[in-house]
Amino acid sequence: MDGYLGIIVIVFLIALLAVGGMFLLFRPRERHAPPVRPPEAPALPEQRQAPPTGVVEDDAATTTVPPPARPVEPVAPVAPKIEIPPPSAGRMVRLRARLARSQSTLGKGLLELLSRDRLDDEVWDEIEDMLITADVGVSPTRAMVEELRTKVKVLGSRSHDEVRALLREQLLTQIGADMDRTLHTAPHGERPAVLLIVGVNGTGKTTTTGKLARALVGDGRRVLLGAADTFRAAAADQLQTWGERVGAETVRKDEGADPASVAFDAVSKGIEDKVDVVIVDTAGRLHTKTGLMDELGKVKRVIEKKATVDEVLLVLDATTGQNGMRQAQVFAEVVNITGIVLTKLDGTAKGGIVISVQRELGVPVKLVGLGEGPDDLAPFDAEVFVDTILGD
Secondary structure (H helix, E strand, O other): OOOHHHHHHHHHHHHHHHHHHHHHHHHHOOOOOOOOOOOOOOOOOOOOOOOOOEEEEEEOOOOOOOOOOOOOOOOOOOOOOOOOOOOOOOHHHHHHHHHHHHHHHHHHHHHHHHHOOOOHHHHHHHHHHHHHHHHOOOOHHHHHHEEEEEEEEHHHOOHHHHHHHHHHHHHHHOOOOOOOOOOOOOOOOOOOOEEEEOOOOOOOOOHHHHHHHHHHHHOOOOOEEEEOOOHHHHHHHHHHHHHHOOEEEOOOOOOOOOHHHHHHHHHHHHHHHOOOEEEEEEEOOOOHEEEEEHHHHHHHHOOOOOOHHHHEEEEEEEEHHHHHHHHHHHHHHOOOOOOEEEEHHHHHOOOOOOHHHHHOOOOEEEEEEEEOOOOOEOOOOOOOOOOHHHHH
């Protein structure tokens, strides 16, 4: 009985295993779900590093800040290079070639006429016309021609050298070789010499003032400039530039200031600084404007409250001829002209204005402009001028 029961149990287990195997074999296949990744472990907080220099972080954005600016050290202004001008002595000799280019035509023409075998009235008329055209003036021309006619008759024969000597003598007589052309620039003890520069606009007055300062510095003078031309905006700047180049200080005020007050302050500072020369540049007064001319007289009177005006130099454009003569006459009525500066003498064949302006005003030509360069202002030398006109 027991053996039979054991067989039944074994058969039952075999049948159970067979049924289970069949079930597993024939059951429908199920779609396997994708494998589920295990959750990642939360990242450990990294150690926060300080942002690089110039970066500021916040919750909204990262802003780049420029690095702190280095402190700017004040830069000292570069002083203009001080030039050392050449002395004024001998300048006219050095500039003789420039003068000869424009003036030799007059001398050659006169010598050619005077050297003719026969000097009749027609030839003398030509000589007279040539001198008048050169702005010698009617009265000086007639005086020269009359004297030449007399000496030619006495001389008889006329070689080139004899005619040249006659003409040279007459030109020197008319120009006034014996006139005192000294420029008074020596200080008077504790008081500087004062030079007042006057003239009409366009004659080169401010430029002449700057060139004169340069020439005086080259002669060893200590110079101070007064920019009393307050009606022209660029005049003070122009004058200051000339002064800075040679180490001369410029006293100036705003445009439209009283010119007399600028002149007064310039002379006062010149006395305080113990300079040798104060040069005052005035406005280019039109000779038709009486009010402005009266103001020029005021400038001179105000200066004389502090010092004596040693020179009043009238700047004339040599190319203006008789128009320049009319200007000279009006200025002479307002201030006591002591000397004349002829500019652009190298650009005109009318060198006779030297004779006519001196004769009209009774004062000498003291300076001449013979070019555009900074050192082209020269003391006038009558003999060099005449010899240049006549040629070698």
